[in-house]
Structure formats: structure tokens, C-alpha cells
Amino acid sequence: MSHYESHIRKPLITGDKTYHDVTLDVVKSVEGKANKSWWIVFSISLIAFLWGLGCIVYTISQGIGTWGLNKTIGWAWDITNFVWWVGIGHAGTLISAVLLLFRQKWRMAINRSAEAMTIFAVVQAGLFPIIHMGRPWLAYWVLPIPNQYGSLWVNFNSPLLWDVFAISTYLSVSLVFWWTGLLPDFAMIRDRAVKPFQKRIYGILSFGWSGRVKDWQRFEEVSLVLAGLATPLVLSVHTIVSFDFATSIVPGWHTTIFPPYFVAGAVFSGFAMVNTLLIVMRKVSNLENYITLQHIELMNIVIMITGSIVGVAYITELFMAWYSGVEYEQFAFLNRATGPYAWAYWSMMICNVFSPQFMWFPKLRRSIMFSFFISIVVNIGMWFERFVIIVTSLHRDFMPSAWTMFSPTFVDIGIFVGTIGFFFVLFLLYSRTFPVIAQAEVKSILKSSGEKYKLIRLQKGDDAKLYDKPEQEPLPDFSSKSNSKINS
Amino acid sequence: MASKALHIVFTDDDILMEAVKALREKKIKINEVFCPFPVHGLDKALGIPHTRLAITSFLYGIVGLSVSIWLMNFIMIEDWPQNIGGKPSFSFIENMPSFVPIMFEMTVFFAAHLMVITFYMRSRLWPFKEAENPDVRSTDDKFVMEIIVNDDNIQDIAELVHENGASEIKLIENK
CATH class of the missing domain: 3.30.70.120 (Alpha-Beta Plaits)
Known part of the structure; x- marks a missing residue:
């Protein structure tokens, strides 16, 4: 039949799995009860979230003066966190869209969670500009809405407004992409639900998905077109985020390498976060047969490549600063590497450029513990990257009398920790209520990439029948009309 | 009957x-x-014509691009032209380069959302819609x-x- 894949390719679904087994494995965490460790992690995240919420309320009631910002450094942790979270979000779209266009089947086990991570991360990112407005209840002023001042419009020349359009398009398109993919899987949970309440809830969430052939045909077309739209979209989003800096005239910011460098960095940090989350989730939710070592290894390779791209970008920046002959530019980079924030610069270099190079060694990139460790290191490194770009470029500006340092207040730290808490609260709730693996898609590759079927083909040849003889009910007799009133 | x-x-x-x-x-x-799950080739075997959703998406994208051009031309050039940082803002073509990012974003926004809405309408999918598969096992295996x-x-x-x-x-x- 149409299912063919070389034996040389490692199976993407290990174990002796049938279609029904996939269903059971995916619904297990939804239908089962949460264990103790889930509750412990959830409680910690919830406390962090509530603490962050308190700090946000404090900021809004007292003003931005509660942060560590000063006259020289007007942007610090808020924008660092914003860029960090948006960057993390990029892996989800990359996995679901770019890997779909490249027909990479290994995306199917991880795309659902990666997209969930995208949405939750972009939610965190969106909080920071809104809080930093000082009057968040006027956040709608960023939209071009006719008003009583003229109308006084928003400025379409500003990269900050481009950001508004880019982030909201990105969030909303990612959301519909995610939800459309979820419909058949919600329908599966709905059709298995025994209690009326669950059946009702999943019935609403699944939009009445019935799985007709025409629906599936449209579903696949919509997924493909959305992937085609989301691929340039995801590149545009971090490009536009980088424009926030690159279109300014601050030395260290106005470089033309920023767009590709930011996009590579975003993918880099996003894959690291996917690895962090999925290495834990595959263990806790018993999904080792779906999120296999092969998946982790492939993600590590992406981390290694994007980490190297980021490394090249760092060095190119240094070279261009020297080559430009502009002394302000040269100072900005010299100050980064040797100034009072050298510790941040070198932490960034070690975490982002040095540490992913370990992934050249197959033994290390196939080690789960090591992959987890590197994924955390990369996430820390990418936070430092944004901090270095933002704070070290600002803290020593054109007038030495204005030179200063940045120290975060408890509010800065609290809001950052709070968003991490909020992110994990959302992700943990998701992991217990949503189908965390795109089970319909996984079923569609089970025969080509499942270990069980690969083995059958290896033993019996590529033309082997990939199913057991079905158990057939005896053929009913419909011919006598009087008997034909057998209702279902 | x-x-x-x-x-x-x-x-x-x-x-x-x-x-x-x-x-x-x-x-x-x-x-x-x-x-x-999507059985590849089944639609062809059943003789179902290919879906035209991709074409609608292209058309919606053109609509999005047109809307963004109209919107930014009206706001920045016609209704209230301003001198912002000395950037030329008195004709659309001069100001156009800084409109490109939003022209792109709105194209994608329209193409994606209107296509998905079309899909939901055509396949009759929305919240509170009752499922119509005759056998609950048809979403399982x-x-x-x-x-x-x-x-x-x-x-x-x-x-x-x-x-x-x-x-x-x-x-x-x-x-």
C-alpha cells in the first residue's frame, strides 16, 4: 500500500502499538487522576504565579518606579523577559509548521505540546509591554481606533506598533492552528467519556467533529496552508521584535544582522524549552513510546545548529563593530566583553555558543539527563543574551556622567518569576486536560513509522499485510423485508 | 420518505x-x-474532488493586503499626515517601506483566519454543534x-x- 518507509529510519513509535493503544496511551493522563508530584509542581507554580500577580498589582498601583529602571536604563528586565518569552514561543510554530512543510514525521509526537508551549509563552510575553504601559486599562490605545482626539492615530512608522500587529497575528494564528488540530483529538476524548459532564465539555471543545472524509481532506489542506502561512509569519515575528532595537541609533542595537540572529536565537531557546518540558512529560505521562530518544536526539541537533548560528552572529557583530570604524560601536562591544557586565556576556557565550557544541557527540545527545541539563543551560543563556543586548548597550551611553548600573528590585524579579509560574500553571493544566499528543496524526503514521509494523515489513517484505484478519460478524440476512426492521 | x-x-x-x-x-x-484519522488516498478512492480552501486563503490574503494598504494610506497619509522623526509621510509611496511589516502581518491574519472560518462553516464545526458520527468508536480505531x-x-x-x-x-x- 502507500505506507513505505526504509528500515534504516528509526521507528518513531516504539513498542507493540495498535491504533487503539495510541488512544489509550493519550487519554490516560486525561482520564486518570493526577499523582502527587503533579500536585507538588502545580502548587509551587501556582504560588510563584500568585506572587507575580501581587507584584503586577503593586506595579500598576504604584507605578513603574517600583522597578529598578533609571534615567539611563529605561528598558531592562521587562523587555528582556518579553523577548525571551516570545523567542521560546517560536519553537512550537517551527515544529508544527516548518517541519510539516518539510514532511518531517517526527514532529507529530511533539507538535501539540510545542504549540501549547508557544501559546502559553506568547501570553507571558504579551504581559510585559502591557504592564510597562503603566496604565494597562488603556492598552487598546495601541490599536488604530477612531477617537475623540482628532482622530489621533497610532504611528505606523514605529517598530513598536509593528510588534503589536506581529504578536497579535502570531498569537491568534497559532491558537487557531493549535485548536484545529485539537478538534479530532477532543472528539476522541468526547466519544470515550462516560460521565455526562465530561462528554458535554469535550463535546463543546471538539466543535462537533465527526471525522467525515471531506472534513479530513479539508483538515489536511487547512493544516498545510496554515503551515505555509505560519512559516514566514514566525520568521517575521522575531524579525519585527529585533526591529525594536535594530531601527534605533543606539550603539550595539542598530545592526543589520539582528533579524536573522534573533530568529535563530528564538528557535534555539524554543527547542531548549521543548526539550525541558517533554523530557519531563514523557516520563510523567508514560509517553516514552511516542516521544522517543530519537525525538530528543533530533531536537538536540536543532539546538546544536541554531546555537552555532547564534555563535556566528555574536562573532560577526564583534567583527562588524571593529570593521565599521565607528568608535561608539566599538566601545559598546568592548564594554560588553570587558566592562562591568562582562560576567553576563561570558555567561551568555558559555551557555549559548560553547555548551551546545557537546551535542556533536552522539553519546551525549542521546543522554536524557545531559539533554535536560543543556536545555536548562540554553534557556539561562538566552535570557542573558537579551539582558546583555539591552542593558549593556544602555548602561554606558554617550555621556559618562550618566553611566550607571541596573539592579532589579524585588518587583522586577517577582514579575519574572510570576510569569514562569503562570507558564507552568497553564502547561500543567494543559497536560492533564488536553490530548498532549496529536493522536490522530500519530495514528496516520503508525503503519509507516511504528516499530511493530516496521518489524512486520522487515520479516515478511514490503508487500506484507499490515493487519490481522478481522473478526467478522456473520452476514445478516436483509433480503426478507419483514426482518429488515432491525434498528440500531 | x-x-x-x-x-x-x-x-x-x-x-x-x-x-x-x-x-x-x-x-x-x-x-x-x-x-x-486522515487515511491518505481515501478521498481520491472515493472520487471526492479536491478542496478549494487553499484558493480561498489566497483570495483572503489579497483582501488583507488591500485592507492594510487602504488603512495605512488613510491614517498616515490622508487623515493626519505628521512629520515623525523627519521620515517622509506625505505620499504613500515614500512612506511605504515602513508599512511593509504590517502589510505582511495583515495579509497573513486575513488569509489564516478567514480560511479557518470558511473551513469551520463548510464542515459545520462550531462550539455546541452536536457530533454526527454514528459510532463512537469511529474516533478511536x-x-x-x-x-x-x-x-x-x-x-x-x-x-x-x-x-x-x-x-x-x-x-x-x-x-
Whole structure:
């Protein structure tokens, strides 16, 4: 039949799995009860979230003066966190869209969670500009809405407004992409639900998905077109985020390498976060047969490549600063590497450029513990990257009398920790209520990439029948009309 | 008019495909198949024409691009031109480079959302919509085929699908 894949390719679904087994494995965490460790992690995240919420309320009631910002450094942790979270979000779209266009089947086990991570991360990112407005209840002023001042419009020349359009398009398109993919899987949970309440809830969430052939045909077309739209979209989003800096005239910011460098960095940090989350989730939710070592290894390779791209970008920046002959530019980079924030610069270099190079060694990139460790290191490194770009470029500006340092207040730290808490609260709730693996898609590759079927083909040849003889009910007799009133 | 339909359950996509081919050879119309996952090639085997959603998406994208151009031209050039940082803002073409990012974003926004809305409308999917798959196992691992039958061909069709590996055959009478 149409299912063919070389034996040389490692199976993407290990174990002796049938279609029904996939269903059971995916619904297990939804239908089962949460264990103790889930509750412990959830409680910690919830406390962090509530603490962050308190700090946000404090900021809004007292003003931005509660942060560590000063006259020289007007942007610090808020924008660092914003860029960090948006960057993390990029892996989800990359996995679901770019890997779909490249027909990479290994995306199917991880795309659902990666997209969930995208949405939750972009939610965190969106909080920071809104809080930093000082009057968040006027956040709608960023939209071009006719008003009583003229109308006084928003400025379409500003990269900050481009950001508004880019982030909201990105969030909303990612959301519909995610939800459309979820419909058949919600329908599966709905059709298995025994209690009326669950059946009702999943019935609403699944939009009445019935799985007709025409629906599936449209579903696949919509997924493909959305992937085609989301691929340039995801590149545009971090490009536009980088424009926030690159279109300014601050030395260290106005470089033309920023767009590709930011996009590579975003993918880099996003894959690291996917690895962090999925290495834990595959263990806790018993999904080792779906999120296999092969998946982790492939993600590590992406981390290694994007980490190297980021490394090249760092060095190119240094070279261009020297080559430009502009002394302000040269100072900005010299100050980064040797100034009072050298510790941040070198932490960034070690975490982002040095540490992913370990992934050249197959033994290390196939080690789960090591992959987890590197994924955390990369996430820390990418936070430092944004901090270095933002704070070290600002803290020593054109007038030495204005030179200063940045120290975060408890509010800065609290809001950052709070968003991490909020992110994990959302992700943990998701992991217990949503189908965390795109089970319909996984079923569609089970025969080509499942270990069980690969083995059958290896033993019996590529033309082997990939199913057991079905158990057939005896053929009913419909011919006598009087008997034909057998209702279902 | 009361109509009769056979609901035929298959346990495997390969068996289903064989049965579909056998039925199509005999020119028997298959009214619907409910599948738990996209069975590749099934739409072709059933003779279902390709969807035109991608074309609608392209058209929606053009609409989005036009809307963004109209919007920014009206706001920045016609309604209230301003000198912002000395950037030229008195003709659209001069100011256009800084409109490109939003022209792109709105193209994608319209193309993606309107296509998905079209898909939901055409496939009749929305919150509170009742599901219409006849057998709950059809979202798990069973494939359910629906064929409208009459008293003359019912037994022939049932025999044909039985030969081709149908595991259950049920008669449904619609009032």
C-alpha cells in the first residue's frame, strides 16, 4: 500500500502499538487522576504565579518606579523577559509548521505540546509591554481606533506598533492552528467519556467533529496552508521584535544582522524549552513510546545548529563593530566583553555558543539527563543574551556622567518569576486536560513509522499485510423485508 | 420518505481501502466514511474532488493586503499626515517601506483566519454543534462506512462488503 518507509529510519513509535493503544496511551493522563508530584509542581507554580500577580498589582498601583529602571536604563528586565518569552514561543510554530512543510514525521509526537508551549509563552510575553504601559486599562490605545482626539492615530512608522500587529497575528494564528488540530483529538476524548459532564465539555471543545472524509481532506489542506502561512509569519515575528532595537541609533542595537540572529536565537531557546518540558512529560505521562530518544536526539541537533548560528552572529557583530570604524560601536562591544557586565556576556557565550557544541557527540545527545541539563543551560543563556543586548548597550551611553548600573528590585524579579509560574500553571493544566499528543496524526503514521509494523515489513517484505484478519460478524440476512426492521 | 442505510464497520484502513475499491468498481455509491484519522488516498478512492480552501486563503490574503494598504494610506497619509522623526509621510509611496511589516502581518491574519472560518462553516464545526458520527468508536480505531440502500440492492452490497472484510454490518432506517 502507500505506507513505505526504509528500515534504516528509526521507528518513531516504539513498542507493540495498535491504533487503539495510541488512544489509550493519550487519554490516560486525561482520564486518570493526577499523582502527587503533579500536585507538588502545580502548587509551587501556582504560588510563584500568585506572587507575580501581587507584584503586577503593586506595579500598576504604584507605578513603574517600583522597578529598578533609571534615567539611563529605561528598558531592562521587562523587555528582556518579553523577548525571551516570545523567542521560546517560536519553537512550537517551527515544529508544527516548518517541519510539516518539510514532511518531517517526527514532529507529530511533539507538535501539540510545542504549540501549547508557544501559546502559553506568547501570553507571558504579551504581559510585559502591557504592564510597562503603566496604565494597562488603556492598552487598546495601541490599536488604530477612531477617537475623540482628532482622530489621533497610532504611528505606523514605529517598530513598536509593528510588534503589536506581529504578536497579535502570531498569537491568534497559532491558537487557531493549535485548536484545529485539537478538534479530532477532543472528539476522541468526547466519544470515550462516560460521565455526562465530561462528554458535554469535550463535546463543546471538539466543535462537533465527526471525522467525515471531506472534513479530513479539508483538515489536511487547512493544516498545510496554515503551515505555509505560519512559516514566514514566525520568521517575521522575531524579525519585527529585533526591529525594536535594530531601527534605533543606539550603539550595539542598530545592526543589520539582528533579524536573522534573533530568529535563530528564538528557535534555539524554543527547542531548549521543548526539550525541558517533554523530557519531563514523557516520563510523567508514560509517553516514552511516542516521544522517543530519537525525538530528543533530533531536537538536540536543532539546538546544536541554531546555537552555532547564534555563535556566528555574536562573532560577526564583534567583527562588524571593529570593521565599521565607528568608535561608539566599538566601545559598546568592548564594554560588553570587558566592562562591568562582562560576567553576563561570558555567561551568555558559555551557555549559548560553547555548551551546545557537546551535542556533536552522539553519546551525549542521546543522554536524557545531559539533554535536560543543556536545555536548562540554553534557556539561562538566552535570557542573558537579551539582558546583555539591552542593558549593556544602555548602561554606558554617550555621556559618562550618566553611566550607571541596573539592579532589579524585588518587583522586577517577582514579575519574572510570576510569569514562569503562570507558564507552568497553564502547561500543567494543559497536560492533564488536553490530548498532549496529536493522536490522530500519530495514528496516520503508525503503519509507516511504528516499530511493530516496521518489524512486520522487515520479516515478511514490503508487500506484507499490515493487519490481522478481522473478526467478522456473520452476514445478516436483509433480503426478507419483514426482518429488515432491525434498528440500531 | 423513509430511507435505509447500511453502517459498515471496518477495523483497519487497509481493509477499508480495499473495500472502497471493490465497491467503486461495482459503481456502488458510498455516501460517507467516518475515520479516526486522515487515511491518505481515501478521498481520491472515493472520487471526492479536491478542496478549494487553499484558493480561498489566497483570495483572503489579497483582501488583507488591500485592507492594510487602504488603512495605512488613510491614517498616515490622508487623515493626519505628521512629520515623525523627519521620515517622509506625505505620499504613500515614500512612506511605504515602513508599512511593509504590517502589510505582511495583515495579509497573513486575513488569509489564516478567514480560511479557518470558511473551513469551520463548510464542515459545520462550531462550539455546541452536536457530533454526527454514528459510532463512537469511529474516533478511536474503527472506520464506519455509510451506504444508502434500497430493498433491491441491500443484500448484494452487504455480501460485497462482508467479502471485503467488514467486521460489522448494521441496517439503519431513517424516518
